[in-house]
Amino acid sequence: MVLILMREVFILSSFFLSAFYGGFLFYDAYAIIFEHFHRRVYLFSFCLLFQSSILAFAFNGGYSPGYEPFPKAMKVKMIPGQKEDIQRSNSTVWKLPFPKNRFAKMTLSSGEEAILFFEYPTESQTFSLVNVQPFFNECWVTELNGDGKPDFVLVFTGTGCGLASEYTDVIFALSKKDGYVLRGLKSMGFGSEDIVDINCDGKPEIIHSELIYGGPGKDGKFHNYWVYTFFNIHETEFEKAKTFSQEWIQFKFRKNHIPTNQLTSQQKARFWNEQHEEFFFNIPIRK
Ligand SMILES: [Ca+2]
Numbered sequence: 510m511v512l513i514l515m516r517e518v519f520i521l522s523s524f525f526l527s528a529f530y531g532g533f534l535f536y537d538a539y540a541i542i543f544e545h546f547h548r549r550v551y552l553f554s555f556c557l558l559f560q561s562s563i564l565a566f567a568f569n570g571g572y573s574p575g576y577e578p579f580p581k582a583m584k585v586k587m588i589p590g591q592k593e594d595i596q597r598s599n600s601t602v603w604k605l606p607f608p609k610n611r612f613a614k615m616t617l618s619s620g621e622e623a624i625l626f627f628e629y630p631t632e633s634q635t636f637s638l639v640n641v642q643p644f645f646n647e648c649w650v651t652e653l654n655g656d657g658k659p660d661f662v663l664v665f666t667g668t669g670c671g672l673a674s675e676y677t678d679v680i681f682a683l684s685k686k687d688g689y690v691l692r693g694l695k696s697m698g699f700g701s702e703d704i705v706d707i708n709c710d711g712k713p714e715i716i717h718s719e720l721i722y723g724g725p726g727k728d729g730k731f732h733n734y735w736v737y738t739f740f741n742i743h744e745t746e747f748e749k750a751k752t753f754s755q756e757w758i759q760f761k762f763r764k765n766h767i768p769t770n771q772l773t774s775q776q777k778a779r780f781w782n783e784q785h786e787e788f789f790f791n792i793p794i795r796k
């Protein structure tokens with residue numbers, strides 16, 4: 510009886526720890542072990558427990574450029590903001606420069622409700638950030654819709670370890686004649702390398718990434734894939750880029766930019782439909 514109880518506790522705690530530390534980093538390896546040992550749950554649990562211990566100190570970020578489908582795409586000018594150091598405050602403030610000694614300011618106040626106060630020299634707007642990742646970690650000024658008025662990109666990250674640390678909520682403040690429109694994009698490991706001009710036509714492409722778990726591929730093994738979808742911005746709207754189709758790149762724990770030939774288009778469509786989450790989220794204006 511005690512043994513059975515210990516076994517159950519062991520299995521449950523392994524799964525729990527694994528989930529906590531973003532255990533799917535080694536999902537690919539597990540799938541192979543799992544199949545090989547005919548679904549022996551002890552071994553599977555042990556692997557989860559083992560990697561959980563390692564992942565307690567796991568890396569954060571930095572893998573994404575290694576899988577970008579167009580590593581030589583033309584860079585878009587992205588000017589980073591400066592984070593203001595505010596002691597003993599629940600606000601994060603980014604100051605963003607652009608020509609003629611002017612600046613924009615983004616202030617995130619988090620309390621019971623996270624509020625984004627957005628200040629451009631002659632305009633200001635307040636938005637309520639409901640269910641957005643908690644850490645306001647990066648901010649850039651750039652030009653995305655070609656109207657000559659600066660646009661802003663704000664990156665919010667979460668708390669997990671391993672791959673779970675790569676979930677980002679990206680807020681785009683897109684210029685219009687009077688004020689700005691905010692658009693929210695959910696992506697993984699979003700960084701300045703995800704805004705590039707792939708076809709060199711002067712219009713930036715926004716690269717969205719998502720991790721999709723594949724079933725058995727052409728080689729009969731299970732693999733995971735980084736799936737990239739491309740968007741252009743027309744005025745204040747995201748539109749799927751017409752020139753580029755979606756790219757699937759196998760996750761190999763080392764640099765890889767080559768689209769996979771492991772999956773058929775039917776398999777891709779199936780895995781995508783089963784797992785894909787919404788691209789966008791709403792950011793309500795606060796009255
Ligand atoms: Ca603009």
Ligand SMILES: [Ca+2]
Nearest residue numbers: 706707708712
């Ligand atoms: Ca382009």
